[in-house]
């Protein structure tokens with residue numbers, strides 16, 4: 001990547017929707033930010049920025065590989081002067097006992113030489129709050145939320161001290177809300193106590209944005225932090241307050257219309273996405289893929305492409321693989337969780353490639369792993385952040401792509417209101 005300025009903040013995101021969510025938060029908080037897909041190539045030309053969010057597809061891969069890829073991103077970011085790195089994880093702490101939050105955090109902490117690392121997935125704007133170490137999604141604990149049925153990372157424990165301890169080699173402690181409410185010095189003292197007793201990672205409560213501002217200030221004492229967009233907000237505000245970032249307005253992206261056909265792909269099976277698909281049925285043609293046929297081979301994707309080509313001239317279309325938790329469980333029991341997920345992701349990538357060949361330059365994708373498969377197939381090296389469609393979901397303008405100008409929206413499964421697909425397309429003229 002060619003860009004001379006030293007980075008104020010380096011970020012490593014474990015999936016692509018999460019990366020665009022964080023890039024959106026940092027931009028809106030005043031940091032000039034770019035999202036790259038993987039570690040950028042040396043010849044990728046990007047504007048001067050304060051923050052780079054390197055997107056990895058490392059949330060659900062083998063832990064050792066996630067560590068290797070995260071370390072490569074870390075080396076690149078440190079090489080561009082980033083004194084602080086945020087490892088961006090999901091606001092619903094998506095992971096399993098095998099990882100990958102713990103193993104990646106352990107490796108990055110060892111490299112950073114920090115005695116203790118602050119960890120919080122809190123993102124109050126989207127209803128993710130942490131109290132006494134327990135993660136709430138809206139009004140319910142994580143283990144009672146729809147995340148209990150996630151196809152790849154079902155979450156069955158809301159106590160993050162326990163969840164992280166099962167994945168990490170270090171002892172995990174808690175900085176509670178009462179300590180946080182006493183301010184920056186109280187948090188520093190608590191962290192020093194915890195570190196003194198051999199605790200290497202502290203889950204920190206946060207309920208309101210002001211909690212994240214305190215956390216952001218303390219986090220900048222360290223070289224590494226782990227969390228979702230909320231801690232990114234805290235870090236960005238602390239950097240802006242310290243005069244270490246310039247106005248994001250300098251990086252405002254062109255809002256010029258792209259035009260041409262538009263399409264949506266949904267591979268997320270979250271309740272939010274299922275509701276959004278149901279609403280989309282009222283305003284655009286929707287094709288539901290048959291997951292069994294997808295797993296059987298390429299015919300289903302070809303059928304979907306033929307269906308799409310007949311309709312693209314008349315307006316946007318949506319193609320979805322999404323199913324209810326019972327149907328997902330049944331498919332997985334027949335084919336295995338990873339095999340089913342991978343086959344469907346590759347079908348989505350085939351579809352995206354076919355759609356772009358048919359002239360589509362405006363593409364909305366629902367689902368983190370799904371977005372990863374699609375963006376990889378399209379070979380897009382990076383994105384600049386545009387208008388915010390919904391909390392955590394910006395319009396993205398591709399940079400350095402061989403297909404020329406293109407705008408995308410990569411939606412986390414759980415984000416967005418019921419009309420998300422039309423909301424997104426309205427901001428992607």
Ligand SMILES: Nc1ncnc2c1ncn2[C@@H]1O[C@H](COP(=O)(O)OP(=O)(O)O)[C@@H](O)[C@H]1O
Pocket residue numbers: 150151152267268269270291321322323327328331332340341342343344345366367368369370371411412413414
């Ligand atoms: N009908 C289905 N049955 C089983 N798995 C599915 C189905 N549709 C999509 N998937 C898989 O479920 C996973 C959804 O994950 P992801 O795209 O990250 O969505 P989210 O953002 O909701 O987590 C992907 O691996 C996708 O291929």
Ligand SMILES: O=C(O)[C@@H](O)C(=O)COP(=O)(O)O
Pocket residue numbers: 015017018019021022089090091092123228229367368369392411412413414
């Ligand atoms: O923090 C979040 O919730 C999101 O940014 C995120 O990581 C999205 O992951 P998916 O739900 O898998 O898209």
